[in-house]
Each structure stands twice: as structure tokens, then as C-alpha cells.
Amino acid sequence: MKKIKVLFIYPESGYNTYNNISFKNGRYYHGIGILSAVIKKMGCITSLHHILNEFNAEKLNKKIIDFNPDLICTSSTTHMMMDVLKIGIFLDEYYKNIPSIIGGIIVSMDNELIHNIRGFHAAVIGDGEIALGEIVERMSEGLKLNELFSGISNIIIKNISNASIKVKCMDINTIPFGDRDIFKFENLDDYSWFKRLPMMSSRGCPFNCLFxxxxxxSKYYDKNSYVRFRSADNICCEIEENLKKYPYINHIQFQSDIFFKDINWLKEFKTEYKERINLPFHCLLRIEQVNEEVISLLKDSGCELILMGVETGDEILRKKAGKNFKQNSILQAFNLIKKYNIKTGSFNIMGLPNETVSGLIKLFKINAQISPDLAQISIYYPYKNTPFYKEVEKFLIDKNQVYKTYFEKSLLEEKYLVNGFYYYYNNFLSFVTLYKNTNGFFKRKILDFRVKHRLISEGKLKNVKNSTFRIIF
Ligand code: B12
Ligand code: SF4
Structure with a gap:
């Protein structure tokens, strides 16, 4: 049987370029790592075109000429849209006859998108392992472009409507471990800079925040199948395999949306991980999950950083967003984690629909009180088909325009944003520090900033540079 050559394209550029981040070698992405591992096992030859800066047609062209792929697979989030459009146009103009598919959250969240952009013959919604496996199998049997996709689950074919797509769900304990070689992991920032191993312990999230x-x-999947956790043994096997290959790894970064759901899983993880890995690790939790038992188990397992979404300072808005916890619970959760000498990080969002200045002040205040080791603030981006999108649709600047990324600008009309929005955004951490240092006085200061901002917004938003930023303070 013919060995199929598959070229993956990963336009990671958006995150690096717009965040002014100086790490230049990119990060590992599990989606492509896993898909590459799956089809390599089937005998395919795979290669990656990892776009780190601006999309460059010549470089992609060279890669395609050198590698001569039978199939091109692009993977993307919504924030990589600008490059995806360029890739699509390029493929459509010069390589129309090479089957080309796109997957990842960009199409999973918007299954109409494939019909509106050029260059991709089909889109994969949700888990991609089974679909991609079937496509390469058909290719190795000699099937032609027009016979490659029909009848395969999780696939939407361009220009063929599929309103009620069914999504097949993987047993994530049976998937091969991600192919880090395709990324040349030893060169990536994850390894060469941070000395960390990025890992996913699960898929899906048991919570349902509306943004x-x-x-x-979760709507594509059966109610009980969407949220899946890998066994502790399976996770440890993957880590062990990588520790042998990459000896400088000094911590594990669990990137899963939510690190655990079931306390028994956590107990089992602790035993297995401690015995077999025993390296510090980072993970994400939700505020409601924090209690003495959980944090003590995490501490015993080696956890050294816990990141959690505070999201907004406004309790009512937070509840509307699907996070029904009080300011007090945030404080208690962060304090408890600190008591165990574990570092903390907060995720925050600005520009949620109906946010107010007083909500923002509360956001600074709560961050000042919890005093996290790491804070990230992002501009709210209305993802299509989320419940929150429906709420803000009427406030969008231009529904048809795809903006570069949300890192630069909110998609909502300025008049619907909190007065001083960009100013606050850029000064998030200084506000937090200011609040810490001045207590009540800060309130007066922030009002001054508002006045100042009016001047800025009258034509000089240019001096707004940074976007999402992370500073240790
Ligand atoms: C790790 C991670 C990151 C890392 C990125 C590492 C990297 N190299 O890219 C970091 C921390 C840098 C990051 C940054 C951001 N992230 Co992030 N991140 C994730 C996270 C937690 C895991 C991604 C992952 O590896 N998943 C595991 C793989 C196996 O699953 P998968 O991606 O779904 O892939 C499967 C299918 O989609 C499909 N598939 C994917 N591609 C393809 C291609 C083909 C051809 C086929 C056939 C199939 C296929 O098959 C795969 C295997 O089944 C996801 C949440 C999540 N659970 O996925 C959020 C997520 C992708 N991030 C998100 C967000 C919002 C961000 C930020 C905007 C955060 C911020 N405020 O700065 C930035 C934006 C970065 C960008 N340019 O897009 C959102 C994206 C929403 C959207 N619509 O785009 C997500 C979904 C989180 C969420 N719950 O909302 N992120
Ligand atoms: S915001 Fe966090 S807790 Fe809420 S659904 Fe998304 S990943 Fe889960």
C-alpha cells in the first residue's frame, strides 16, 4: 500500500506576534502531535510547517515542493483566523488538487466556516483521530479527492450542508502518545526555554461557562462522553517516555481545562505520579474545586502552581457567565492554596457584555487581595455559537469582518465598552499594585484615569500596545 505523506500546518503566529512575546520557537500543540502519532502508526510519513511569525507564502511553497504531500492538514484556533485565511487562499490558488482539511477549535465552534473560506475541502469537528485515520486509509487504497470524505463521522464537506453533524468521541486512554518529534520539541520554547513538558490529562470540561x-x-457529544480523564498510569507512561528523550525537563505543565473532576482520580494520580515522576507540576482548577483535601493532595503530588479563572469582579456578571461563586470564595481559595505554599495565578477577562466601571474596580480589588504570583487579563472575544455571543451580537462592530485577533481590539463597538476600557486593560497590573498600596485612595485615582482615558479615546488609541500580558509581581 502507498505510504501517504501528510503535511500539517500550524499557524501559531497569532499568539506570538500580537502578544509581543519574545519566545520565538513556538510551543508544542497536542492536537497535531497526537494526529501525527495516530497516522504514523498507520504507516504515513508526516511533516510540520510551523508558522511562528507572519504567514509567508514562499516558505509554505518551498515546504510543499520539498515534502510533496498527498494530504494537507491545517489546525487552528479562532485567533489564528487571519493566517488561516491566507493559507486557504494560497492553497486554493496553487495546490487546489491536493486534498486539504482543517480542524481544531476554529471549525469545531463554527461549523459553517468551512463553506465561507477558501482552500479547504473539508473540516473536522471535535476529535480528529478517527476521521483522519479513515481519510488516510481511503487515500492509501487509491480513492480520489471526491471520494475521500463522504460518510465519515466528524467531517463537514465544503458546500455540503450538515446541520446535525454527529461527533464520534475517542477513548483517550487508547490514543498513542503525542509525536513531539514532528515539532522538534528540543528546539521549542517549552523545552529550550522553560524546561517543561506540556501535557493534557483530560478532554472537555465538566463546567459550562457561557463564554x-x-x-x-459539549453539545456535539453525548452528555456522558464529552468529559474524559486519562488514567494516572497512562499519563505517567507518556511522561516517562518523554523524560527519557528530553532529560532537561524539570517540571510538567498540565494544560487541561480542568485538572481533575473526581477526588478518587486525584488520589490515584498522587500515588502514581509521586512514585513514578516526582517532578513539580502546574495545573488549572476552578475556584469551587478548592478545599483542604484537594489542595493537600495536590501539594503531596508535587503541585507548585495553580491557575484559576477569576474572570470578572462583578458577582452578578460572573454568575451570568456560569461561574456562580462569590468574591469571598475567591479569597478563601487563593488563601488556602498559599497556605500550602503553592504559587497561584489568576485569569481575568475585560469587556464582558454589560461590564461596568465598578465591576472593573472590583476586579482590580479582588486581584489585589488575592495577590496572585501570576495574572493574565484578556479582552473578551465573542466566540460564535456561545450563549454570550447571542447576547453581544448586536454590539459587534462588523459581524462579517474577521479581526486580526482579539489581542489588539475588542470586537464590540466602543460605545458599548466600559468607559476607559483599553486604558484599564493596559494598566491592569499597575492598578492592582496601586490598589494594594493605596487601599481606598485607589478609587479616586481610577476615576482620574477615566477622565484621562476620554482624551486617549478621542483618536489616540495608538499608544495602546500590549495585549494579554503576564507579569510576576
Ligand atoms: C494548550 C492551550 C493553549 C496554549 C497553546 C499551546 C500551543 N502550542 O498552541 C497557550 C497557553 C499558549 C494558549 C493560548 C491561548 N489560548 Co488556549 N488552549 C489550550 C488548550 C488548553 C489545549 C489545546 C490542546 O492541545 N488540546 C488538546 C487537543 C488534543 O485537542 P484539540 O486541540 O481539540 O485537537 C483535536 C481536534 O480539534 C482535532 N483537530 C485539531 N486540529 C486538527 C487538524 C486536522 C486536519 C484534523 C483532521 C483534526 C484536528 O483533532 C485533535 C485530536 O482529537 C485549549 C483547550 C482544550 N482543551 O483544547 C485552549 C484553547 C484552545 N485556548 C483558548 C484561548 C482562548 C487561548 C488564548 C486566546 C488565551 C489568551 N487569553 O491569551 C490564547 C490564544 C492562542 C492562539 N493563538 O490561539 C480557547 C480557544 C477558543 C477559540 N475559539 O479559539 C481554548 C479552546 C480554551 C477554551 N476552553 O476556551 N492556549
Ligand atoms: S471557562 Fe474554564 S471552567 Fe468554564 S467551561 Fe471553560 S474551561 Fe471549564
Whole structure:
């Protein structure tokens, strides 16, 4: 049987370029790592075109000429859209006859998109392992472009409507471990800079926040199948395999949306991980999950950083967003984690629909009180098909325009944003520090900033540079 050559394209550029991040070698992405591992096992030859800066047609062209792929697979989030459009146009103009598919959250959240952009013959919604496996099998049997996709689950074919797509769900304990070689992991920032191993312990999230991708994805799957956790043994095997290959790894970064769901899983993880890996690790939790038993188990397992979404300072808005916890619970959760000498990080969002200045002040205040080791603030991006999108649709600047990325600008009309929005955004951490240092006085200061901002917004938003930023303070 013919060995199929598959070229993956990963336009990671958006995150690096717009965040002014100086790490230049990119990060490992599990989606492509896993898909590459799956089809390599089937005998395919795979290669990656990892776009780190601006999309460059010549470079892609050279890669295609050198590698001569039978199939091109692009993977993307919504924030890589600008490059995806360029890739699509390029493929459509010069390589129309090479089957080309796109997958990842960009199409999973918007299954109409494939019909509106050029260059991709089909889109994969949700888990991609089975679909891609079937496509390469058909290719190795000699099937032609027009016979490659029909009848395969999780696939939407361009220009063929599929309103009620069914999504097949993987047993994530049976998937091969991600192919880090395809990324040349030893060169990536993850390894060469941070000395970390990025890992996923699960898929899906048991919560259902109304601004989050999970609120859309979960709908494709059976109620009980969407949220899946890998066994502790399976996780440890993958880590062990990588520790042998990459000896400088000094911590594990669990990137899963939510690190655990079931306390028994956590107990089992602790025993297995401690015995077999025993390296510090980072993970994400939700505020409601924090209690003495959980944090003590995490501490015993080696956890050294816990990141959690505070999201907004406004309790009512937070509840509307699907996070029904109080300011007090946030404080208690962060304090408890600190008591165990574990570092903390907060995720925050600005520009949620109906946010107010007083909500923002509360956001600074709560961050000042919890005093996290790491804070990230992002501009709210209305992802299509989320419940929150429906709320803000009427406030969008231009529904048809795809903006570069949300890192630069909110998609909502300025008049619907909190007065001083960009100013606050850029000064998030200084506000937090200011609040810490001045207590009540800060309130007066922030009002001054508002006045100042009016001047800025009258034509000089240019001096707004940074976007999402992370600073240790
Ligand atoms: C790790 C991660 C990151 C890392 C990125 C590492 C990297 N190299 O890219 C970091 C921390 C840098 C990051 C940054 C951001 N992230 Co992030 N991130 C994730 C996370 C937690 C895991 C991604 C992952 O590896 N998943 C595991 C793989 C196996 O699953 P998968 O991606 O779904 O892939 C499967 C299918 O989609 C499909 N598939 C994917 N591609 C393809 C291609 C083909 C051809 C086929 C056939 C199939 C296929 O098959 C795969 C295997 O089944 C996801 C949440 C999640 N659970 O997925 C959020 C997520 C992708 N991030 C999100 C967000 C919002 C961000 C930020 C905007 C955060 C911020 N405020 O700065 C930035 C934006 C970065 C960008 N340019 O897009 C959102 C994206 C929403 C959207 N619509 O785009 C997500 C979905 C989180 C969420 N719950 O909302 N992120
Ligand atoms: S807890 Fe986090 S990952 Fe889960 S649905 Fe809410 S925002 Fe998304």
C-alpha cells in the first residue's frame, strides 16, 4: 500500500506576534502531535510547517515542493483566523488538487466556516483521530479527492450542508502518545526555554461557562462522553517516555481545562505520579474545586502552581457567565492554596457584555487581595455559537469582518465598552499594585484615569500596545 505523506500546518503566529512575546520557537500543540502519532502508526510519513511569525507564502511553497504531500492538514484556533485565511487562499490558488482539511477549535465552534473560506475541502469537528485515520486509509487504497470524505463521522464537506453533524468521541486512554518529534520539541520554547513538558490529562470540561468554547463543543457529544480523564498510569507512561528523550525537563505543565473532576482520580494520580515522576507540576482548577483535601493532595503530588479563572469582579456578571461563586470564595481559595505554599495565578477577562466601571474596580480589588504570583487579563472575544455571543451580537462592530485577533481590539463597538476600557486593560497590573498600596485612595485615582482615558479615546488609541500580558509581581 502507498505510504501517504501528510503535511500539517500550524499557524501559531497569532499568539506570538500580537502578544509581543519574545519566545520565538513556538510551543508544542497536542492536537497535531497526537494526529501525527495516530497516522504514523498507520504507516504515513508526516511533516510540520510551523508558522511562528507572519504567514509567508514562499516558505509554505518551498515546504510543499520539498515534502510533496498527498494530504494537507491545517489546525487552528479562532485567533489564528487571519493566517488561516491566507493559507486557504494560497492553497486554493496553487495546490487546489491536493486534498486539504482543517480542524481544531476554529471549525469545531463554527461549523459553517468551512463553506465561507477558501482552500479547504473539508473540516473536522471535535476529535480528529478517527476521521483522519479513515481519510488516510481511503487515500492509501487509491480513492480520489471526491471520494475521500463522504460518510465519515466528524467531517463537514465544503458546500455540503450538515446541520446535525454527529461527533464520534475517542477513548483517550487508547490514543498513542503525542509525536513531539514532528515539532522538534528540543528546539521549542517549552523545552529550550522553560524546561517543561506540556501535557493534557483530560478532554472537555465538566463546567459550562457561557463564554467558553466548551459550551459549544459539549453539545456535539453525548452528555456522558464529552468529559474524559486519562488514567494516572497512562499519563505517567507518556511522561516517562518523554523524560527519557528530553532529560532537561524539570517540571510538567498540565494544560487541561480542568485538572481533575473526581477526588478518587486525584488520589490515584498522587500515588502514581509521586512514585513514578516526582517532578513539580502546574495545573488549572476552578475556584469551587478548592478545599483542604484537594489542595493537600495536590501539594503531596508535587503541585507548585495553580491557575484559576477569576474572570470578572462583578458577582452578578460572573454568575451570568456560569461561574456562580462569590468574591469571598475567591479569597478563601487563593488563601488556602498559599497556605500550602503553592504559587497561584489568576485569569481575568475585560469587556464582558454589560461590564461596568465598578465591576472593573472590583476586579482590580479582588486581584489585589488575592495577590496572585501570576495574572493574565484578556479582552473578551465573542466566540460564535456561545450563549454570550447571542447576547453581544448586536454590539459587534462588523459581524462579517474577521479581526486580526482579539489581542489588539475588542470586537464590540466602543460605545458599548466600559468607559476607559483599553486604558484599564493596559494598566491592569499597575492598578492592582496601586490598589494594594493605596487601599481606598485607589478609587479616586481610577476615576482620574477615566477622565484621562476620554482624551486617549478621542483618536489616540495608538499608544495602546500590549495585549494579554503576564507579569510576576
Ligand atoms: C494548550 C492551550 C493553549 C496554549 C497553546 C499551546 C500551543 N502550542 O498552541 C497557550 C497557553 C499558549 C494558549 C493560548 C491561548 N489560548 Co488556549 N488552549 C489550550 C488548550 C488548553 C489545549 C489545546 C490542546 O492541545 N488540546 C488538546 C487537543 C488534543 O485537542 P484539540 O486541540 O481539540 O485537537 C483535536 C481536534 O480539534 C482535532 N483537530 C485539531 N486540529 C486538527 C487538524 C486536522 C486536519 C484534523 C483532521 C483534526 C484536528 O483533532 C485533535 C485530536 O482529537 C485549549 C483547550 C482544550 N482543551 O483544547 C485552549 C484553547 C484552545 N485556548 C483558548 C484561548 C482562548 C487561548 C488564548 C486566546 C488565551 C489568551 N487569553 O491569551 C490564547 C490564544 C492562542 C492562539 N493563538 O490561539 C480557547 C480557544 C477558543 C477559540 N475559539 O479559539 C481554548 C479552546 C480554551 C477554551 N476552553 O476556551 N492556549
Ligand atoms: S471552567 Fe474554564 S474551561 Fe471549564 S467551561 Fe468554564 S471557562 Fe471553560
Amino acid at each position: 467558553c468554547a466548551n459550551s459549544v463543543l
